[in-house]
Amino acid sequence: MVKFLSAFAVVLASVASTFAYPTGAGTCNADATAIHYGMGFTQNPSGFSLSASSAVYTPGTPLTITVQGSGTFKGVLLYATLDDGTTRVGTWQIDSGFRSMPECTGSDPAASITHSNPNVKNAGTTFTWNPPASASGNVHFQGAIVPDMPYFDIFASVVLAPAAPPAPVVTTTTTVAAASSSSPAPAPLVSATSAYAVSSPVVVTTTTTVATVTVTATTSVAPAYSATRRCKA
Structure with a gap:
């Protein structure tokens, strides 16, 4: 009986781990240690990466961030920071299947984006990011992805420089x-x-300034000379 209860508890724990975060990331930071110990997930290489539609960003001009790879995923966390790694900048366009993160204090609620359901999402999914109103140095895109719970992976940071004025x-x-x-x-x-x-x-x-100059030239021509020779008769 004790063994049965123990096995049942393990199954319940697994189910809880799998469905504990169906409507958003359980953390505000793409930190492997926090996700592993705080959420009970296991880090595993996924082959997913991020790419940007431009190598630079211009205030007021949106750009897209794409999840590259093969296969599908269920959960994601994305945000952009300055060089300090903590100050979040810009905002995300929130499309169907995703939501902003007002629970992440200290920044605009739309500065971070995550999934809003556990539905399967395809590689190649794009997200629209709106840069801050003024250039503030390099911007680092960071995040985590959950291909299938309870496994996760951390995206390698994508760095964009401000466009030249x-x-x-x-x-x-x-x-x-x-x-x-x-x-x-x-x-x-x-x-x-x-x-x-x-x-x-x-x-x-x-x-x-070029001055006006008028030059008048006068040329005198002597009349033609005519001579008549007289001869004696």
Whole structure:
């Protein structure tokens, strides 16, 4: 009887472990030790990884993070941090089958995303991440995945650098006086403006003025000389 009860307890423990976190990650951090000892899961290489749609991020421009690999998974935890590994930045677009994590204090509830059901999800699933309003240095995407409970794996971090700011535009203006051949009055000015990008924040203004010069040349030509020779009769 005791042996039967012990075996039954083991089965119950296994069932509880398998279905304990069907509506979200049981932790806010992708920490192998915490997941193993706190949640009772076993870490096992899964072959899953993360990839980003860009090597850099631009404030105000969403990008996608994709779960790469083969096969399926049931649970996931994703978030982005600064170089300190703790300050979470940006927010996630919450699609069907996933939810934000308001239980993770100290950051925007939408700064972390997890599954909302234990349904099977396919490799290639994408998540849309919205960068912070201003660039704050490198961003590290971290997370954990549960291919099939009670097994989990930790994603290798994907690091994105902030995009370079756009080059400032410099305007150059050239002023030229139009030529006049008959009037001594000042000629109207004609301005041409061109813009080009430079690699450093600098403002350059160039003005060139060409004076009006009128040259009159007079050439005198002597009349043709005609001579008549007289002859005696």
